[in-house]
Amino acid sequence: MSEKLAEVSLKYVNTVYSTDSEGRVVKQINWESDGDLDIYGEGYGTLTIIENMSEANATSGPCSWTGEAFLPDGTRGLGISKGTWEKTGEHIWSVNWEGEDSVVGKMRFEGVIELSTKILSGSVFSRD
DSSP: OOOEEEEEEEEEEEEEEEEOTTSOEEEEEEEEESSOBTTTBEEEEEEEEEEOGGGTTOSEEEEEEEEEEEOTTSOEEEEEEEEEEEEEETTEEEEEEEEEETTTEEEEEEEEEETTTTEEEEEEEEOO
16 A cells, blocks of 8 residues: 655756667756755756657656655755656656655655646655
């Protein structure tokens, strides 16, 4: 059974593009909170997506998340997760990942990215 732990809303910062040793495009999409997040305080993270040039119009694929939080009590939290993204509308994508962070332990995230608002929003859940 999982419990909803937090609502999260992050604003887009920038994207860093590179290629890996296999010639794939690596997108590192950076996000930041606009103030404190539930349980996490101020937060920052990078959503990484790796795609083949021949599949530029793919509608889904794998992704990963790496993040850092600065909690109100002066401590920090770190988190890493792996998951998937899926196109659900015109410039709208759902993102889901599971992993672990040093604030809540094992967790999963379910969210949405909307290009029109440049916002990543979603919910963090506990995970067994």
